[in-house]
Amino acid sequence: MRRTTPPSPTNHSPSPAPAPASAPDALSYAALAERYEQLRHTCSAAEAARAHYRxxxxxxxxxxxxxxxxxxxxxxxxxxxxxxxxxxxxxxxxxxxxxxxxxxxxxxxxxxxxxxxxxxxxxxxxxxxxxxxxxxxxxxxxxxxxxxxxxxxxxxxxxxITDARQVALVLAASEQKFRRLFEQSTDAVALMQNEQFVDCNAAVLELLGATDKSQILGHYPWDLAPEEQRPGLRSATYFQESVAAALTSGSKRCEGVLCRLSGEYMWVEAVLTPIKTDGELLLHVLWRDISDQKREQQRRLQCEEQLQLVLTATSTGLWWWDVVTNQFHCNAQARACFGWPATEAETLPLELLLTAIHPDDCAPLQAALERATQHGNLPAHSLRTLWPDGTVHPAVLSGKLVTNEFYQPQRVQGVVHTPCAQVLEQ
Structure with a gap:
C-alpha cells in the first residue's frame, strides 16, 4: 500500500487586523494643528509687542x-x-x-x-x-x-540740553571771572575747607610775608595767630566760633590778630562768606590789614584818657550845643558846674539850660552862641549859674564851631569850668 503523508495541520487562529490606514495621518494633523496654533499665538504676541513698541x-x-x-x-x-x-x-x-x-x-x-x-x-x-x-x-x-x-x-x-548748556556756560564764565578776581585782587583772599586753607592769592602771601602758597595751604587759621587773641580767649576757639557763625548766618565780619611768618603781630579785619563751587562748600575769607587804624584808635583812646584826667583834676566839663536840634549836651563834670546831679540825663533843650542861668546873663549867652555859628569860635564867656539850692556860682564857657562835610554848622562844642568856689550874692 502506498503510504500517504498526512496533511499538515492548518493554523486557524485569526490574524491581527491591520491598523486603519488613516490613524497616522490623523495624529500628524493634530500635531500640526497644535503647532499652528502655537505659531499663530506667537505671531499675535509678536505683532502686539511690535504695535506696543510702535x-x-x-x-x-x-x-x-x-x-x-x-x-x-x-x-x-x-x-x-x-x-x-x-x-x-x-x-x-x-x-x-x-x-x-x-x-x-x-x-x-x-x-x-x-x-x-x-x-x-x-x-x-x-x-x-x-x-x-x-x-x-x-x-x-x-x-x-x-x-x-x-x-x-x-x-x-x-x-x-540747550538750557543746561547755557547754564553751564554761564557758570563756567562766572567761575573764570571769580578766579581772575581771586588771583588778581589787591585784597588778601583765601579759601578754606574744613577749617583749613585750600587756596590763596598773591596778596595773602604779601600780607603774611610768605613766598609760596605751600607755607599757607593745609594750615588752620590759628596756626597763623598767637596762642591767645586776648587774655583768656584762645585763637583756635575764636576762629572756630567765627567760622561756625559764618556758616550759620551766611556771613561773618570779625577782627583778630595774626602773625606774619617773621613773627610780627598785626590786626586784620576778616569777612567770612560761605560759597559753593563744583558742589563743594568753601569759605571765602577776605582779609584787610587794619593795624594802622588800631594804632590810631589806641592813640585816641589814650588821648581821651589823658584829657579825662585833666578835666577831672581841673573840674572842667565838656558840653556841646546841637545847632540843628537845639539840644544841649553836657557830661558829669559840666553838670556839676550847673549844680545838677551827675546821674541825671546829659541832654536837655537849650531853653531848659537857660533856666539855670542868671536872667541877666541869658541874652548875652544866646548872642555869644549865635556869633559862634557865624565866626566859628566862642571866646571865654563868663556867666552866673543858679543852682537848685538858690546859690549863685560863676562859670566860664568857651568853645568852637563844628561843621559837616558841606561846611554847614552842626554844633558848638567846648568846655565849662568854675573859676573860683566863691558864692556870689544875688
Missing amino acids: RLYEQAPVAYCTLSSDGSILELNQQAGTLLDQDPRQLTGIAFATLVEPIQRWDFLYLFGQMLATSLPQSGVVTLRTAIGKSLTVQLESTLVASPAGEQQCLLALLD
Missing part, C-alpha cells in the same frame, strides 16, 4: 529717530518732529548730518562711525539747526538695532 516709539516724551547704516533718517517720532520744528515725514530719507551745524558735521560723522562700530551704547553732543533756524544743543544716545530684514540700524535718542 506706540511707545511714536508717543514717547523723548525724541527718537532711527538711522540707516549710511546715516539717512528712516523714521522719527512725534517728539523728534516737535523738537526739530518740522513734520517727521518731511525729514525721512535725508542725511541726519545735514541737520547738524556745518562746523560740527565731521565730528558727528566720526561719532556716528563709533556708534556703528560697537554694540555698546554711545553718546555725544552736537548742535542742531531746526527748520525755523533755531539752534539746539542736543545730547545723542545711541543703540544698535536690527531691521526685520536683518539690516543694521541706529536708534538715536535726542535729548535737548
